[in-house]
Amino acid sequence: MMNQEIDLNLTLSLGESVNVGMGGGEPEREKEREWTEEEIQKIVIIQRAIKRYLERFEKKIDRRRTRDAIAMELYETEKSYGKSLNSIINRYYGPMEENKFLSKNSLNTIFMNVTQIFELNLEMTSKLQLKIGEWGKYSTIGDIFLYMTPYLALYKDYCGGYHHSISKLEEKRDAYPKLSQFLDQNFMETGVQLASLLIQPIQRIPRYKLLLEQMLKNTEEDHKDHELVAKALEGIEGVATYVNESVRERQSMEKILELKKKLTGDVPNLFLVEKRIFHIEGVLGKVCRKTTKNRTFFLFSDILIYAVKMENSPIAEQYKFHRAIDLFKASIIDVPDKPGMEHGFQLLSKTKSFTLLAENFIDKQKWMGAIRTVINDYRERHGDCSTSGVGGTQDDEDDGSAPAPVWIPDGDAKTCMLCPVKFTTFNRRHHCRRCGKLVCGACSGKSYHLENLGKTARVCDNCYTELSGEEKERDKSMASFPNDSKKDKSKRQTTSVTGLSFFGKKKRDDDDDSPDSPPPSPRPPPLAPPGMSNNTNPGASPPPGAPPPPPPPPAKRNKPGPVRNTSFPSNAPPSRPPPPGSAPT
Ligand SMILES: [Zn+2]
Ligand SMILES: [Zn+2]
The missing domain is CATH 2.30.29.30 (Pleckstrin-homology domain (PH domain)/Phosphotyrosine-binding domain (PTB))
Known part of the structure; x- marks a missing residue:
């Protein structure tokens, strides 16, 4: 308020003088009050300095008031937190020990180290009470929380056991009607469930963190408390991170369990x-x-x-x-x-x-x-x-496979995107699995092993030309650097780091209203599963005792080469020899 008044006065007097100076033809006595440019500048500088000082002063007062309020809140919340802990021990833990509803082990699982946490709380409360009783401008509170730092491990233990505690409580409540009755009776009297009391130590740590952060923000750097609060906060933050992570993990676990039931x-x-x-x-x-x-x-x-x-x-x-x-x-x-x-x-x-x-x-x-x-x-x-891959694989290189393409929606093309053929009921749309384009059957008659899918799939003629061209290039360069072939092979066999790559290998491409007609027979034909013939016609299977069928055709090419299938077990032979007399495809 005072600040504003001074501000106003200075502005008024300055404004007047400037007007007078510019007016020129004013009476003589008015001219006596005229200010020189130099004086005006000096006044402006003084005015700004006063304003800054007052602002700083007000901010300081604000910050000190906030400090007082936070100290009070720390004390008040510690007190009511103590009431909850007291309730856990005297309303539940003690009586349940006496009634012998549960074994000593079960009680330990449910109540963990809550007694020690309560003791710590009582000590903190009395220390805070002393501070608040003589609270002043130079009081410190960081020292109390620094005192608590070594005991924060109690909270880590509590948090680590909390999940078991709650599930044990539920399990025993279902199993023992007497216990269930006892818990219900207490709930009716207090209006609070034991589970809501047991979670309070876990909620207390983030609260400490929040309040101490506020405290630090509102403490002048030259105040004794600044360093103390900063140090105390460091200790609390470590535990708070731990608590948050374990809470998140538990929630995720619950979510996954819930999802398991829903899916x-x-x-x-x-x-x-x-x-x-x-x-x-x-x-x-x-x-x-x-x-x-x-x-x-x-x-x-x-x-x-x-x-x-x-x-x-x-x-x-x-x-x-x-x-x-x-x-x-x-x-x-x-x-x-x-x-x-x-x-x-x-x-x-x-x-x-x-x-x-x-x-x-x-x-x-x-x-x-x-x-x-x-x-x-x-x-x-x-x-x-x-x-850390073989030969220091570049981050973006991985196994060299591009992501799957986004399929172009059926409605986006009335004709093949490679030739002028119109799509009809008989001339159906197909998606190239490499570029996602809509193409006709004639333009997508070939299939190719796609690294990202880990299988052979339909590709358009453009992609086929590109892919087979790339392969020729690769073969050429491999021939000139024979020592690199091993490295290249191991790189191609890289599997997903999570082992989740099988997720994508569903037989059906979900969400496709009308799946493509069966993919064209791969050229060359796919590798048959071990121990099975490639012959799909059951009527043509050889009679018992007949000589075994000829070995299946080669995996990919007639000459032996590195296996391209990323999911191929590494201890299996890289390829099979061509059957005698097989014609090149
Ligand atoms: Zn076409
Ligand atoms: Zn394509």
């Missing part, structure tokens, strides 16, 4: 990867061959699962599992809005790529941000894998 169909083992963290879930439109379909997506720290919600399911919220996409080295691309395709983005992964449409701009930002974070973190976690 039906060919669901992969979601517990395959340890510490898989759940991020977000929601409905997105997935652009499919004919239309956009709503799918429910579940984003984890390494995979993106999508499923379709089953209508009229007898069990509430049931989903049919479609696919789990390994997000290692996946990427997302923003798709500019166009009519009928709003709030879209593309997900590109090795095994499957597609366009997704969010409901609105905010939803799109949320999903893109979340997926991007997961991809980056995943890359960071496994960064060592890509650089």
